Amino acid sequence: MAEELKFSSAAPAAGIGPQASSSPTFPSVRGSSLLTSLDRVTVASLALLFLLGLGLRGHQLSAIGFAEDEMNKLDAIAAYKNGDITANGEHPMMMKAFMFLTLNAAPVLSGGAEKISDETALRIPNVIFGALTVIPLFLLTTAFFDRWTGLLAAAFWAVGVNAITFNRIGKEDTLLVFFMLFAFYFYLRAKQTSTHDMPARRRNYIFSGVAFGLMMASKYFPHYFGLNALYHHNFRVRTPSPGEPSGRTPTVFYAVIAVAFLIANPAVLLPQVWEYLNAYMGERLLVHTGYFFGGQLYKNNMSGSPFWGTPIYFYALYVAIKIPLAVLAAFVIGLTVAIRRWRHFGHAFVLLMLFFWIVPYSLAGAKWLRYALSLMPFIYILAAVGVMAVVRYLLQRFSHVPRANAIVPALAVLIFVVAPAWSAYASGPHYALFTNVLGNGRAGYYFPHDEFYDDGLREAIDFVSRTAPEGAVMAHETPAVARYYLGRFNRPDLKSHAISTNDFDPAKVTEPAFVIVQSGRIYFENRDKLEYVKQHYSKVHEIRIDGLIAAEVFSNR
Numbered sequence: 299m300a301e302e303l304k305f306s307s308a309a310p311a312a313g314i315g316p317q318a319s320s321s322p323t324f325p326s327v328r329g330s331s332l333l334t335s336l337d338r339v340t341v342a343s344l345a346l347l348f349l350l351g352l353g354l355r356g357h358q359l360s361a362i363g364f365a366e367d368e369m370n371k372l373d374a375i376a377a378y379k380n381g382d383i384t385a386n387g388e389h390p391m392m393m394k395a396f397m398f399l400t401l402n403a404a405p406v407l408s409g410g411a412e413k414i415s416d417e418t419a420l421r422i423p424n425v426i427f428g429a430l431t432v433i434p435l436f437l438l439t440t441a442f443f444d445r446w447t448g449l450l451a452a453a454f455w456a457v458g459v460n461a462i463t464f465n466r467i468g469k470e471d472t473l474l475v476f477f478m479l480f481a482f483y484f485y486l487r488a489k490q491t492s493t494h495d496m497p498a499r500r501r502n503y504i505f506s507g508v509a510f511g512l513m514m515a516s517k518y519f520p521h522y523f524g525l526n527a528l529y530h531h532n533f534r535v536r537t538p539s540p541g542e543p544s545g546r547t548p549t550v551f552y553a554v555i556a557v558a559f560l561i562a563n564p565a566v567l568l569p570q571v572w573e574y575l576n577a578y579m580g581e582r583l584l585v586h587t588g589y590f591f592g593g594q595l596y597k598n599n600m601s602g603s604p605f606w607g608t609p610i611y612f613y614a615l616y617v618a619i620k621i622p623l624a625v626l627a628a629f630v631i632g633l634t635v636a637i638r639r640w641r642h643f644g645h646a647f648v649l650l651m652l653f654f655w656i657v658p659y660s661l662a663g664a665k666w667l668r669y670a671l672s673l674m675p676f677i678y679i680l681a682a683v684g685v686m687a688v689v690r691y692l693l694q695r696f697s698h699v700p701r702a703n704a705i706v707p708a709l710a711v712l713i714f715v716v717a718p719a720w721s722a723y724a725s726g727p728h729y730a731l732f733t734n735v736l737g738n739g740r741a742g743y744y745f746p747h748d749e750f751y752d753d754g755l756r757e758a759i760d761f762v763s764r765t766a767p768e769g770a771v772m773a774h775e776t777p778a779v780a781r782y783y784l785g786r787f788n789r790p791d792l793k794s795h796a797i798s799t800n801d802f803d804p805a806k807v808t809e810p811a812f813v814i815v816q817s818g819r820i821y822f823e824n825r826d827k828l829e830y831v832k833q834h835y836s837k838v839h840e841i842r843i844d845g846l847i848a849a850e851v852f853s854n855r
């Protein structure tokens with residue numbers, strides 16, 4: 299490793315480091331691919347990172363009960379069993395199809411051992427694909443920069459608490475990122491392949507088209523396709539040789555996107571799904587509004603864009619306080635280097651993707667932290683660039699020190715990878731509550747909905763199930779979760795009500811009632827009712843996660 303780093307420190311092609319040239323250089327690929335040129339050390343490193351990432355993501359996977367969003371997936375899978383593929387129509391089918399397979403395979407995989415829980419079975423696909431994302435992230439970063447930068451970016455992803463957090467929940471963002479990175483990579487390789495080698499060039503376009511189709515069959519976020527096109531329209535990633543024929547993106551690329559998308563998401567052809575999407579986009583399906591952020595309630599819908607929704611610094615604050623400090627420092631260094639070398643085709647790509655993520659998402663009225671999963675690859679790439687810049691600078695600065703070529707890279711890995719990895723491990727299984735020192739220990743304060751994500755709700759329902767008299771009322775803000783766990787805890791007699799609906803008024807309840815209060819589920823529609831409950835009901839139980847109150851149970855008896 300030290301030998302290659304020493305060589306790379308003087309290489310202007312990398313575009314980083316104090317002596318790097320600001321002029322871009324363009325690799326030319328002729329029939330080869332990084333996929334076929336990886337050495338054994340690199341493959342072993344990626345395998346190790348995959349296993350490490352898999353272990354962290356799968357650690358006590360069922361320690362946290364279902365969130366309401368995840369229950370929507372479980373309900374959709376139940377509908378799939380009955381032949382209805384229109385359920386949960388605002389999202390594509392592919393992730394739910396994988397969940398369908400793991401949920402149905404769970405009894406077989408359990409064998410005579412303890413049954414695999416529904417929580418674990420539902421989340422397994424994202425855990426696997428989340429860990430596998432080290433591969434496309436490494437390939438893309440290496441194609442733009444160099445192999446060691448690629449391995450560092452992959453390492454940041456494997457042990458990154460931010461990536462781990464959202465790879466452990468049953469939402470579509472994990473598959474989106476996995477296929478998005480592969481789509482970017484194969485498109486880049488197609489553009490870097492000489493037009494003298496049309497079969498290889500066409501093959502990479504086809505692979506990219508499949509990945510783009512599957513990306514959009516994971517989540518309806520086609521703008522990443524547009525951003526990729528925008529980048530390649532404005533930046534050249536190779537210098538054609540004299541007399542080389544020009545090459546346009548072939549029609550088959552677009553055809554493959556459509557075919558892959560429809561095969562993985564046939565429900566999009568059904569009129570019921572379009573009717574549902576129309577209602578969803580028109581905000582006619584919203585049953586409550588608001589995001590409790592930093593002790594204040596904000597609107598959290600797209601119609602509140604750009605300045606009447608959640609604050610525009612929502613994601614900037616997330617980056618500042620939820621990323622381990624060493625990784626954050628490396629990111630800042632890498633960002634500085636990238637801005638200085640913005641003409642380099644690799645830096646230009648990451649800067650463009652970063653800019654067109656943070657600005658539109660920050661201006662959007664509706665914000666959720668899980669959206670930031672698609673931001674993390676670019677943060678990790680820039681962090682890797684930053685670490686490499688630091689290493690190359692120190693190697694030049696201390697070239698006279700014996701064994702500096704070994705000591706400097708080892709210290710860099712220890713500080714920027716191992717220490718954040720330990721922080722991630724220590725945060726498990728409640729990874730979402732991690733904050734760095736800039737967060738001043740205020741986990742659960744700025745982003746309670748996303749940080750708890752209904753953590754503790756299962757235990758609150760369990761308490762009510764064990765203590766409530768027959769026929770009592772249980773009020774909450776999670777109808778699907780309540781229905782599921784009341785069934786699991788064998789309490790179908792309890793009368794389940796959503797607090798924010800008109801059929802529940804805590805001041806008029808005459809029978810025994812138990813109200814579950816979660817700081818992440820305070821809305822404009824229920825805040826007055828919750829205030830009444832806190833003033834007139836008695837708190838009989840609370841669920842603490844890592845010392846923080848995740849849920850409280852109040853009773854009128």
